[in-house]
Amino acid sequence: MPQQHWLIKTEPTSYSIDDLKRDKRTAWTGVRNYQARNFMRDGMKVGDTALFYHSSAEPTGVVGVARVCGAARPDPTALDPKDDHHDPKSTKQDPIWLAVDFEFVEKFAKVVALETLRTTPGLEGMQVLRRGQRLSIQPVTEEEFRIVTGLARGNTRGKVR
DNA sequence: GCCAACGTTGGC
């Protein structure tokens, strides 16, 4: 399986690209959606890269890149009764929820704003642009990944609608 | 703060 690409959402007040830059790597815990879990379990491989997306931010958009550095494993926060993300349905025998590990790759000099994604040809199919889309882990095509990182580096070719 | 969209829960 070749390297795949993803988009991972986070609220920067909870965990931001600056936090990842400081930490170098982090466990992506607290995902409590079956579709997102299945992407971690069945899709994500060590070495896959992800667009790091800030939601509920000003502006919202892609702020950098992270790389998968640890494959899916039971999410420890689901098993910890003291944790905010504790889920009593999750047990050691049957963990239900999973986490992967991400390492910092880069922080963009400028946010690639949601508004920019919306108006950039070639990105029309991105799930994050769909109204009401709440999935916190989304697959992204190689082409979409390339366009977004290109925008971040100031490549505006084909950008104007 | 509002509210549309969506996933989950639980009564039946």
Next chain:
DNA sequence: GCCAACGTTGGC
């Protein structure tokens, strides 16, 4: 298995 109620997400 249906579906109304509810809680959450996330753009605005």
